Amino acid sequence: MAQVDNVQRDGLKRYYFLRAGVSVAWILAAVAVGTHSPLAAGALLVAYPTWDALANALDARSNGGFAANPPQTFNLFVSLLVACAVLFALQVEPRRVLTVFGVWAAFSGVLQLVAGLRRWRSVGGQWPMVLSGAQSVLAGVFMISQSLVADGHPMTAVAIAPYAGFGAFYFLAAGIALTLKGRRK
Template sequence: MTHPTDSSALKQDHWLKRYYFTRALFSIVWVAAAIVIGSKSPVIAAVLLVLYPAWDAAANWVDANASGGLQANRTQRINVWASGLTTLAVCLALTAGMNAVLGVFGAWAIASGLLQLGTALRRWKSHGAQWVMVLSGAQSALAGGFFIAQAQKADVPSIVNVAGYAGVGALYFLISAIWLTVSLSRRKKASA
């Protein structure tokens, strides 16, 4: 991996650090709300389940635009659409029950995980902490398969099933943010 030192590359690394911290914070708050409030209130659970892919769509859109635009970031452009369509699919699935919702989340986790993996591989040479995003994308795709399998069972899942997935995602984003923070600090010391 190369460590760019020009100001635009450093600016992009600072952006990614803030972006990863923001994604981690959102996911941590979402998980807490899902466990504390959503597990007791079906209405709040429904709102949170719709909010999660909508947030992902918005976050990917913002990141792509801050990283050269949607045209330059094909995997994120596709992820924006996939997450947006998932938001609508979750709204529809809520009328059929939590098994359907978990099935939608499973399909989305597979697609968005593979797209995140593609984005991380594209960024690998120019930015640090991408190994964590590679792991996160792969884990997301695997979790999606698990969700689909769970959705086929007679047991009715709850928002807590999705909260575990979101919690692991938060951990990956937090590790990436910390990794970039350390990397940027080391580069600053090396150039001083």
């Protein structure tokens, strides 16, 4: 049992560090090119939930498969749907992209919270994921409220950067927590 837990812990640790690194890279791209090019900003806004879908697939596959990980599996499909919704909103009403991200952040936060709680007993070191899920719900509500009062400003990828930054922080914290937990065993 300890062997399986160590393998799962190591896989999650690599996954969390990968998620943190990709989030930081996305933020840097949003600031570097997303502020100057509407096309690049749009591509980044669609890429964010697309990457999340891929990351959820990687997470589910490496931790027992899709059937054993319903929150990640469901989040994969939701993230793909969100990528399509972002693409649609960019073409129809760009200000609604923030609404889409807000709904997604709140919903995926609940799923992340569930996944963190499910893994708490078997793997440990999940407090950052639980906090991240709760923070994501709050960030989603904030984004929705911001999108409703937006006064015609065009949507930019930088508007999502703080959300991505918090995500990077929590994934990094989770990776460090699992690393420290592994050293204590």
